[in-house]
Amino acid sequence: MVALVDANSFYTNCHQIFKPDLEGKPVIVLSNRDGNIVARSSRAKQLGIKMGQYFFETKELIDEYEVAVFSSNYELYGDISARLMSILTQFAPDVEVYSIDEAFLQLEEYTSVYPSYGGLAQAIRENVKQWLRLPVGVGIGPTKTLAKVANRLAKTNPELNGVCVLETQEAIEEALWGFPVEELWGVGGRSASKLKKQGIRTAYQLRDVNDDWIRSTMTVNGLRLVYELRGLPCKLLEVNPPPRKSICTEPGFGKVIPDLDNITDALTTHLSRICEKLRKQESLCGTVTVWLRTNPHRKTPGNGLPAKQYSNSVTVRLPHPTSSTLELVKYAESGLKSIFKFGYNYLRVGIMLTDLVPADFRQIGVFTKGPDERLIRLSQVMDKVNRRYGHDKLRMASQMYNPEWPMKQKFVSPRYTTCWEDILEVK
Incomplete structure (x- = not known):
């Protein structure tokens, strides 16, 4: 289960x-x-x-x-999430962290301490509530998809007290009978529309559809979904998830920015952040994509007419994969300069790293050598210093010390669990 x-x-x-x-x-x-x-x-x-x-x-x-x-x-959210996942490992050794607030647990052979799966689920809820003061819902089923269905029912039906167990065939059929197909895990709006046109409106109806029709309409992923609804596991727990295939960010400026210097600063700062993630998962990047866009809702001051709009993007293929912030910033800045146009007020700059390969990947081309190992090691040293002393203690020269674009946090709460200055005081 x-x-x-x-x-x-x-x-x-x-x-x-x-x-x-x-x-x-x-x-x-x-x-x-x-x-x-x-x-x-x-x-x-x-x-x-x-x-x-x-x-x-x-x-x-x-x-x-x-x-x-x-x-x-x-x-704060990241630290509370880490504490939540740590608690869950006490109930099952195999835990897949699905998102910041969700996790799958493999429960086979671990119910002997509890009278039932329902008893185990209530124990999880009570312990998380006691230790973190965080309410959680628990759904249990023979597959990950059915566990998702059970969790949805647990959260939307108060009489279930936050727990839903689909252990028997009768319980599964009752749950799927009125479950809207558009709320199923992995069914997007386009697929839901196709299914509804064929009269398939519930998970119960989808479960009994012909395999060949599902494969042609929703590809092999749709067929896996149907098998999971039938109780046949197709999505195994990813206790050690694979490295990401791409890493991206699209920060807003908080206010429109017309000049290249401030946009370059934002690009460098956020690229430095995602380069840390790149090195953390031990990968190298082969392609950098940069894009710019203005605020589509902005009005021209004075006359109230829509402001002129502009958006553009550029993809730069590196001569060799690297994880060096210094190298990646060089290529990203050249891409930004090629698409930047004066006379516009920009709202966002986006950066995406793709063509990711393992950190030990080395391929020397006919006209190029491999990545500069010294620059990669320098970036790793910067990571260690910044982890110990705080973000941007060591930073690129193109990062301004006091930029105009950083995030607004007028209503920010203290970092109760990660910052000594913000720790709660008992009087």
Whole structure:
């Protein structure tokens, strides 16, 4: 059996852990630049606050219902997530961290201590609640897809008390009977539309569809989904997930930026961050893609007409794969200069690293040598220094000391668990 443990409203509950007075009250979390709403508590959802909604559009609701507002605090979220996953390993040795707030557990041979799978699930909930003050839902089924279905039912049906176990064929059929096909794991909007046109609206109907039709309509991934609904495991736990095939970021500036210097600074800073991730997974990058875009919603000051728009991208193939920040910045900056145009106010710059290969990959070309090993070692030393003393203690010269573009965090909460200055004081 497979269990899926999913933290409820993870971002907002990370703040409520340290502010118990917020329990049951509306809470929202804002994006990097405090521009959009990226997380909502249950009470905030009831008020009609939508995911992705602009923050300024909710000011009246926030004032009327005294909604608690927080800026994104990724350092806090990452640490709470690590603590959650550590707790889950005490219930099953094989744990796949699926996302920051979700994990799959392999449960075979580990229920002897508990009277049932339901008892194990309740023990998980109680321990996480006691040790982290974090509410979680637990879904258990014979496959990962059925565990996803069970978890969805556990979270949407209060009478289940946060736990749903699909252990028998009767329980599985009852769960799939009214489960909307568009809510299945791996079914996107386009696939859901195709299925509905054929009269397939529930997971129960999809389970019994002809294999050849599913393969031709939804490819082999759709066929695996159907097999999993039938109780045949096709998606095994990835306890040691493979390295990423690409790494990207698209930071906003918080305000529009017209000049190349500030955009170059943002590009260098964020490229340095994803280069750290590249080296952490022991990979080299062969291709860098850079793109720029303006704000499509911006109006021209004075007349209120839509501002002129521009977006462009460029892909630079490196002469050899590397993980050196210095080398990658050189190619990324040259790409940025080739697509930058004066006279526009830019909102975002994006960077993506692709063609990733293992760190021990070396291939010397006819006209080029391999990567400069000294530059790779220098970047690794920079990583060690910055991990010990803080971000950007060692940085590229093109990174400004006091740039104008960094993220707005007007409502940021303390980093209670990772920063000595922010630790809670008991009086």
